[in-house]
Amino acid sequence: MSHILIFLLVIAVTKSEGNISTCNGFTANFHLKSITGSWQVVAIIPEKLFPDKDVACFKVEFSETDEGGLRWLVNKTLNLPQKMNLENIKGPIVRQRYHSDHPFDVWSKSVEGVNGCFQQVLSLDTDKSDLYKAVTHDAMMQLHQLDAADGSEPFLVQMLWGKMIAAVIYRRQPGVTQDQLKPVFELMSKLRGPQRVPRICEQQLHDFLVRRHS
Secondary structure (H helix, E strand, O other): OOOOHHHHHHHHOEOOOOOHHHHHHOOOOOOHHHHOEEEEEEEEEEOOOOOOOOOEEOEEEEEEEOHHHHHHHHHHOOOOOOOOOOOOOOOOEEEEEEOOOOOEEEEEEEOOOOOOEEEEEEEEEOOOOOEHHHOOOOOEEEEEEEOOOOOOOOEEEEEEOEOOEEEEEEEOOOOOOOOOOHHHHHHHHHHHOOOOOOEEOOEEHHHHHHHHHO
16 A cells, blocks of 8 residues: 555544534634645654554645535546435535645535534545545544744644544645644644644655665
8 A cells, every 4th residue: 555545544534423523613723725735744643543654745735626616526527336415515625635656636525614624525536537445435624724933834734533643734845843843732732632742754755655665
């Protein structure tokens, strides 16, 4: 399995307890239009089940669409195992394009009344015309924008309710230190209780894959 696909599988396997469908009601500092474009994964906050493996740095593009754009995508997609019910999908939709040796998109709909809260709708392999693994997911995420305490580049924090990753941390440019991550760690601890120490990605995904297969 490609290392990057671990992230898709983690996002798709969420806990079922609690108010997960509304992101526990957390209020996020989040404005969709200001987060569009390319971001670099610089670190994660792992859960207890996260494997003892290096974390690769990679690029993710965020873009905005709506139910019409998603409906167009589904209608042109071939080999759908079943028709998707799009009647209940309203409002803004976020697309995340994961750049890897096997690129894929993840589409998530906004949850009404909870800023920054999104529910995953589907994932799509960009090289094919069928749904990734021919399934849809209900995974939740919440996006938080956070300033760096030292005045350096701000963070985009993707809070997850998965079994292996609590949060994925992005910046516009690669590179971060544990000291710079303190505001993210404090935010996560305030909202979710005690957290494990963030794990900083060590190298770009391409270099990681070359090293792994050499």
